[in-house]
Each structure stands twice: as structure tokens, then as C-alpha cells.
Amino acid sequence: MTTTILNKLNGVDVDQLxxxxxxxxxxxxxxxxxxxxxxxxxxxxxxxxxxxxxxxxTSEDIxxxxxxxxxGDEPPVLLGENHGPNAVEVxxxxxxxxxxxxxxxxxxxxxxxxxxxxxxxxxxxxLHGFLGLSExxxxxxDNIEIKYRVKADAPRxxxxxxxxxxxxxxxxxxxxxxxxxxxVSLVD
Amino acid sequence: MTTTILNKLNGVDVDQLxxxxxxxxxxxxxxxxxxxxxxxxxxxxxxxxxxxxxxxxTSEDIxxxxxxxxxGDEPPVLLGENHGPNAVEVxxxxxxxxxxxxxxxxxxxxxxxxxxxxxxxxxxxxLHGFLGLSExxxxxxDNIEIKYRVKADAPRxxxxxxxxxxxxxxxxxxxxxxxxxxxVSLVD
Numbered sequence: 001m002t003t004t005i006l007n008k009l010n011g012v013d014v015d016q017l018x019x020x021x022x023x024x025x026x027x028x029x030x031x032x033x034x035x036x037x038x039x040x041x042x043x044x045x046x047x048x049x050x051x052x053x054x055x056x057x058t059s060e061d062i063x064x065x066x067x068x069x070x071x072g073d074e075p076p077v078l079l080g081e082n083h084g085p086n087a088v089e090v091x092x093x094x095x096x097x098x099x100x101x102x103x104x105x106x107x108x109x110x111x112x113x114x115x116x117x118x119x120x121x122x123x124x125x126x127l128h129g130f131l132g133l134s135e136x137x138x139x140x141x142d143n144i145e146i147k148y149r150v151k152a153d154a155p156r157x158x159x160x161x162x163x164x165x166x167x168x169x170x171x172x173x174x175x176x177x178x179x180x181x182x183x184v185s186l187v188d
Numbered sequence: 189m190t191t192t193i194l195n196k197l198n199g200v201d202v203d204q205l206x207x208x209x210x211x212x213x214x215x216x217x218x219x220x221x222x223x224x225x226x227x228x229x230x231x232x233x234x235x236x237x238x239x240x241x242x243x244x245x246t247s248e249d250i251x252x253x254x255x256x257x258x259x260g261d262e263p264p265v266l267l268g269e270n271h272g273p274n275a276v277e278v279x280x281x282x283x284x285x286x287x288x289x290x291x292x293x294x295x296x297x298x299x300x301x302x303x304x305x306x307x308x309x310x311x312x313x314x315l316h317g318f319l320g321l322s323e324x325x326x327x328x329x330d331n332i333e334i335k336y337r338v339k340a341d342a343p344r345x346x347x348x349x350x351x352x353x354x355x356x357x358x359x360x361x362x363x364x365x366x367x368x369x370x371x372v373s374l375v376d
Contacts, residue, residue, distance in 0.1 A: 090278060096227030
């Protein structure tokens with residue numbers, strides 16, 4: 001008889017996490033990922049994005065049988081019809097969910113049990129930039145402020161330290177805090 | 189009898205667009221927006237974001253009767269269960285939907301009728317950064333590549349010019365290409 005005990009903490013398979021890290025140390029190629037999205041404009045401010053396949057861990061992922069469908073739109077005050085959150089609101093979601101994953105995975109790796117974790121996040125934006133009314137105002141947020149609450153079996157000091165580490169390694173936070181090359185081309 | 193003819197192009201109310209721009213010229217305060225999101229961790233890589241209210245155009249918006257609910261998760265190869273796209277995939281959606289809005293609104297303002305508009309977008313990421321295995325590898329994408337296709341009643345030259353203008357004024361593109369201050373604090 002074989003008994004398998006899953007070593008899970010915070011819903012994270014810690015053995016798989018350690019296994020992945022070791023596999024990457026043996027073969028750095030495993031760490032290379034290519035993510036993709038396809039967006040089609042619907043009407044007015046409304047567009048729709050499909051996200052399904054990606055390349056990673058040396059092969060094309062086939063775990064998603066259907067694409068995720070995300071609606072983007074503006075509220076009426078910004079000339080839309082609320083078919084979905086707008087693009088800058090989606091940025092807040094991306095950032096929060098990135099920090100959540102980072103916090104939970106790293107807590108699991110350190111043996112910290114998390115009971116609850118939540119984020120309140122906001123961004124200030126001045127429309128002068130988007131509307132081309134001022135060269136001095138950036139189109140994006142002036143700043144983003146994140147407040148998080150966590151209950152876990154570790155002293156506050158340890159949680160702050162973990163939060164600082166998560167900030168250093170968060171993909172989305174990195175892309176916001178630091179410049180990222182983005183190329184845009186019109187295909188015939 | 190009063191007859192109202194809506195001046196719509198690409199689904200955009202051009203009169204409202206011009207009216208908004210003029211209102212902001214008269215009162216710059218109208219341009220100030222504050223967007224928000226609340227995220228709660230569910231389990232493992234899975235978290236859930238609610239987006240509803242925001243402040244803008246000098247008042248609190250009440251147009252959304254229910255919050256938008258966005259799921260974030262990782263695929264199994266990244267220790268999740270595919271309850272939603274992951275955070276870096278969501279960034280691609282935010283960027284594409286931002287460019288779509290910018291392109292459509294500005295086309296409408298210039299009297300260009302758009303028949304279709306779509307984006308293919310991808311990003312390359314090396315997990316060494318997220319996993320803390322290398323200080324030399326950034327956690328986020330190395331780069332993002334966007335290809336777009338558009339059919340519209342304007343010469344290609346004009347569409348390329350429009351695309352360049354949209355890049356200059358896109359809030360999400362600005363936040364990715366240029367550094368953004370993000371503050372993170374643990375609330376008791």
C-alpha cells in the first residue's frame with residue numbers, strides 16, 4: 001500500500017513549489033514563460049479579451065479547455081456603458097492579485113499559515129493626460145496606494161519582512177515601478 | 189416637438205466627448221479621478237477582486253449597481269487551479285483594452301469610422317525573478333509586444349499617426365513604460 005500525503009499550506013502544494021525551484025536550478029529554460037492575450041473591440045469603449053494558452057516550463061500549456069473572457073469598458077461619465085471595469089481599474093486588480101499570490105506562496109515556503117489576506121488599493125489619475133490637454137500631466141496614475149491586512153501565525157515583524165520580500169519579487173509591481181519596453185506595431 | 193440627434197461615431201457620443209473636454213478646460217477639477225479595488229485571498233493562488241465605486245468629475249460615481257468581480261489564479265504548472273487568468277496575463281488585458289478605448293475615442297474625435305480593431309499581445313517572463321533565484325532577472329516581463337489590426341475609413345498613414353498619438357496618451361502604456369510610485373503598507 002502506498003500512502004501519499006500532500007504537503008499543502010495555504011492551499012499551496014509546498015512539495016511542488018520546492019520541486020519547481022529545484023527543477024529550474026537544474027534547467028534554467030524551465031523558467032521561461034510567454035503569456036498572451038487577444039483583444040477585439042466591440043463598440044464604443046467596450047472591448048473583449050480572450051486569454052487561454054501560454055508557453056512555459058518548456059512546453060505549450062493545455063490546461064485551459066476554454067479561454068478566460070474579460071470585458072473592458074468605461075463608465076457612463078467616461079462615455080462607456082459599464083460592460084466591464086476600465087483599463088486602469090484592471091491594473092489595480094492585477095497588482096493586488098499578484099501581491100496575493102506572492103504573499104501566499106512565500107508564506108507557504110516559510111511555513112507560515114495565513115488565515116486571511118486582503119488588499120485595498122487605489123490610484124489617482126488626472127484626465128488631462130489621456131485627453132491630451134496637458135503635456136505636463138502623465139496619462140496614468142500619479143501614484144498607487146495599497147493597504148493590506150493579514151492574519152497569520154507569525155509576528156508582525158515577520159509579516160512586514162515577508163511583505164517587503166514580496167514587493168521585491170512581484171512581477172506586476174516591478175512592471176509598474178520600473179520602466180518596461182513595450183513595442184507596438186500595425187500589422188497589415 | 190424637439191428632435192435630438194445623437195452624434196455617435198464608433199459607438200462614442202462625440203458631443204459628450206467634446207463637452208467633457210470643454211468642461212475640463214473650464215474646471216480642471218473635473219479631470220481628477222480616484223479608482224479603487226478590493227481584493228481578498230481565497231485559497232492557494234486564487235484571489236478575488238471587487239471593483240465598483242470611484243470618484244471622478246467632482247463626485248462619487250453611482251452608475252454601477254453591482255461590483256465587477258474578477259478572479260485571479262495561476263495555472264497548475266504555476267501551482268494554481270485556473271480559477272482565473274494570472275496577474276501578468278491581466279496586465280496584457282489592461283493594456284489592450286486601454287489602447288482600444290484610446291484608439292476608438294480619438295478616431296471618433298477625428299471623424300474616422302472604425303470597422304474593426306483587434307490586438308494580439310504577448311509578454312516574455314523569466315521566473316528566476318519571481319522565485320528569487322536571481323537578482324539579475326527582473327520579476328516582470330522583459331518586454332511586451334503588441335500587434336494590432338485595424339480597418340477604418342482612413343489611409344494607413346493616418347492610422348499609424350493615430351496609433352502613435354494613442355501611445356502617447358494611453359494611461360496603462362504610460363504606467364508600464366514609465367516608473368510609477370506605488371506605496372504599500374500593512375494596516376493593523
